[in-house]
Amino acid sequence: MANLNTESLSDLVTTALAQNELSGLSAIIEVIARSVNAPIAILWQVAPAPIEDTLFIVAEWFEKRQKVPTHFHTLHRQSATITYKALTTGQCQANNEIYAQDGTFLAEFGIQSLLSIPLMMEKNKDGKNNHALTLYWTREGQLSRSENDAESQKAQFLASFLLDFYRTLTDKVSYALLEQCNKTLEQLSSTSVDCKQVFKEICGLISNKLQAHDVTIYLCETTSKGNGDYCLQASTLNEPVAVKPKRVLGNKTNLIDWVVTEGRCVRIFDLQLYEKYKMAYAQKYSGLALGEDTLNWWKNTSRRLLDIPIDKELPPISVLAVPIMSGDRLLGVIRCGLTKRSPYYFSDQEKQLLVLVANQISQAWSHRLNLRNIEEENRTLTSFVSNLASLNTYVHNIIKNHEKLDQNVFIETLRNDTFTSALVRLQQSINNVNIAAIRLVAEDENGQYLYFAHIFGDVTAPIGKRFYLHETKADNQPAKAGVLVVKTGEPYIMKDKSDSYYPLQSFDAESMVIAPIKIGSEVIGVIDVRSDIPNGLSSSVVSIMEAIGLQLGLYNDLFDKVVKLKQSVHDLKTEQKNQTQTYEDFAHQLKTPMQQLNSRVRSLINTYEDDSLPRELAYLRGSAAKAQRVSLGIRLFADLTKGKPLRPDLIVLTADWLRKVLIECAVDQENAVDPSDNLRFGVNKDGLPSLNRATVQADGNLLIQALNNLLDNAAKYSYPNNTVEISCGLSSRRKNFYISVVNTGLPIDNEDREQCKKRYWRGHQHQLVVGEGSGIGLWIVDNIMRAHNGELLINPNPLPKNCTEVRLQFPATLRY
Numbered sequence: 122m123a124n125l126n127t128e129s130l131s132d133l134v135t136t137a138l139a140q141n142e143l144s145g146l147s148a149i150i151e152v153i154a155r156s157v158n159a160p161i162a163i164l165w166q167v168a169p170a171p172i173e174d175t176l177f178i179v180a181e182w183f184e185k186r187q188k189v190p191t192h193f194h195t196l197h198r199q200s201a202t203i204t205y206k207a208l209t210t211g212q213c214q215a216n217n218e219i220y221a222q223d224g225t226f227l228a229e230f231g232i233q234s235l236l237s238i239p240l241m242m243e244k245n246k247d248g249k250n251n252h253a254l255t256l257y258w259t260r261e262g263q264l265s266r267s268e269n270d271a272e273s274q275k276a277q278f279l280a281s282f283l284l285d286f287y288r289t290l291t292d293k294v295s296y297a298l299l300e301q302c303n304k305t306l307e308q309l310s311s312t313s314v315d316c317k318q319v320f321k322e323i324c325g326l327i328s329n330k331l332q333a334h335d336v337t338i339y340l341c342e343t344t345s346k347g348n349g350d351y352c353l354q355a356s357t358l359n360e361p362v363a364v365k366p367k368r369v370l371g372n373k374t375n376l377i378d379w380v381v382t383e384g385r386c387v388r389i390f391d392l393q394l395y396e397k398y399k400m401a402y403a404q405k406y407s408g409l410a411l412g413e414d415t416l417n418w419w420k421n422t423s424r425r426l427l428d429i430p431i432d433k434e435l436p437p438i439s440v441l442a443v444p445i446m447s448g449d450r451l452l453g454v455i456r457c458g459l460t461k462r463s464p465y466y467f468s469d470q471e472k473q474l475l476v477l478v479a480n481q482i483s484q485a486w487s488h489r490l491n492l493r494n495i496e497e498e499n500r501t502l503t504s505f506v507s508n509l510a511s512l513n514t515y516v517h518n519i520i521k522n523h524e525k526l527d528q529n530v531f532i533e534t535l536r537n538d539t540f541t542s543a544l545v546r547l548q549q550s551i552n553n554v555n556i557a558a559i560r561l562v563a564e565d566e567n568g569q570y571l572y573f574a575h576i577f578g579d580v581t582a583p584i585g586k587r588f589y590l591h592e593t594k595a596d597n598q599p600a601k602a603g604v605l606v607v608k609t610g611e612p613y614i615m616k617d618k619s620d621s622y623y624p625l626q627s628f629d630a631e632s633m634v635i636a637p638i639k640i641g642s643e644v645i646g647v648i649d650v651r652s653d654i655p656n657g658l659s660s661s662v663v664s665i666m667e668a669i670g671l672q673l674g675l676y677n678d679l680f681d682k683v684v685k686l687k688q689s690v691h692d693l694k695t696e697q698k699n700q701t702q703t704y705e706d707f708a709h710q711l712k713t714p715m716q717q718l719n720s721r722v723r724s725l726i727n728t729y730e731d732d733s734l735p736r737e738l739a740y741l742r743g744s745a746a747k748a749q750r751v752s753l754g755i756r757l758f759a760d761l762t763k764g765k766p767l768r769p770d771l772i773v774l775t776a777d778w779l780r781k782v783l784i785e786c787a788v789d790q791e792n793a794v795d796p797s798d799n800l801r802f803g804v805n806k807d808g809l810p811s812l813n814r815a816t817v818q819a820d821g822n823l824l825i826q827a828l829n830n831l832l833d834n835a836a837k838y839s840y841p842n843n844t845v846e847i848s849c850g851l852s853s854r855r856k857n858f859y860i861s862v863v864n865t866g867l868p869i870d871n872e873d874r875e876q877c878k879k880r881y882w883r884g885h886q887h888q889l890v891v892g893e894g895s896g897i898g899l900w901i902v903d904n905i906m907r908a909h910n911g912e913l914l915i916n917p918n919p920l921p922k923n924c925t926e927v928r929l930q931f932p933a934t935l936r937y
Contacts, residue, residue: 129156137286146180159256160184171401174198191434207237306485320355340453374412376442392438437465561646636666639674767908769820776809790832801844808850815933817858830898831862839866858933874915878903
């Protein structure tokens, strides 16, 4: 008997390893059945919830080929008492004296005796048997023994391997399918490939492996994180009722829309039993309520595809729908249904296999969306830089071609059709985003307020409305989002309509961002930007809108300075000819910011790389900030040239305020230098607490101007691959507070330390440096420090070779 068991086991193993399809389970069962001369063998499984007390056929084998009638594909406990007893007790059950009533399963096949062997999956959490292999004999006396005799034990021995082989077969089929799917999905790494053709191949692979007439895939095609429309990619069916072009959230009357809404798997064991267990399904799958039209479509389609006459019963209709997830984001859905042959049910194995395929699709589709997003950002940057150059050229031409400009030239420019068109082209670089309005800060007898300087498109904003900066809500927060941006200097993002600041009536938008228009740290207005999709504003969009805000701030500041400078030039021309040199100085200082910015923009257009977007955008914004800093010094330069004394508006310096200034100046300067120089600007904050022990007064704007001039010099004359160190603290005698800038680069000789402070003076080596230096930076700083009763010190202490220290030294009074 042992030899027979060994021989039968060898046959079982050989047969099991030869199978490559899930239907091969029948061939494995056949080996067990033939080993004990059983002409019929069926692997039963307990039906999943909410179906109660029911068995369904997982695999079947008949020695004489025949078809199981439709109504026998599931058996209730009362119709399968022996098999259910085996499952309940966990013991084999035999019956060799069956007297079956007409119309029963046993009578249908003429069964005289049977042996039911309970089997349990290792992963079954409740420890109950959920599978049973039942062997049937059709001739009387064929099983004239108990379940404990040698033949029965042989069957039990072989059956004990069945589920392990089933799992192995499932893994084998899964691996083959996943490998095929992976090769097919690799095509998505090219953005030029036809996605729908790729997913058509995927549907065909799944249909072949799971023997399903229906395999349908929907995917979200938007790159934003918010859930959007789910579009049909491919289907093995061509049925408009069940294969709609798009699916949306909120519908629970069909399987795909339910998965889109809930983001969970759904399996209907048998749609023909749906009405009976409708309430249980609605509870298990929160709110699922399949409509009559949906059920009828499945039944009619099954009848047509399986070629079943109208007067014949339909086989079971099992359907699966699995979400395609990327983290917590739903990317799409796979639906699988309408099996081509017996067994007609999708068990846990098919469900797990479909989940694995969904995971593969998720990875491939996420990568595809990322590639698409990168391409969109690259196109955005290219278009943005190109249009920014056009906008700069337009503003430059206004400055160059008008001898005298009106005081309101900035507002007039905002409303100019040519400028507006250029600005619209600039924002059109960004998908799904539109500039709605530009609001500027003004002042009347009631205080400062925001007003609409220009409105774009069909926005129905209250043009005459004034948003006062002092108005607050009940929680003492600014009453309007635009006012909040003016006060904080940071963009405000409204992702959806639930935002408490959301101005839907005015802007008719799904999401918005309000970006500041800045001159240095001063906010002079805001840009209202809207999107027609929820969560449609990515971080790159916000960064670009900030850059546009900086650009508009630069234009306003340049126009303001140009108006004053052109007026000054006009007056000087009529007063005295010897002011020609001063005019040239002004023109030089004015042109430098625009020339530098235009030059960098053109360079970006020609040389940027795909992975350099954040760095290049930071450089662009840093250059704009630098241009603003240069333009801010023009008025100061003009006043000093005319001999007007500086009158500082003194404030008491605090550690928090100075920390913010030092860091912002360092960051702006670092962003403005050429990245290839690898020049860093570091801030040592150790000396800041000394401001808590001493009183130091200074004009904040003049201090920032002086510090920026020192940092500009350090950037121009430092050697590459070095760090410019910025520090502060009390002097050794505690009578002065200093801000120090130390760099490694072109040195300043001791005999030239006082010469540096003279107007137009530049050292011999420094004159060889290509750039915009004109020898007035330290002259301006020296005048600022004299106005504060302070001092500009150059190399006050011994330093290593090639190191230079420049100090701003202010009077200080100790408080204790």
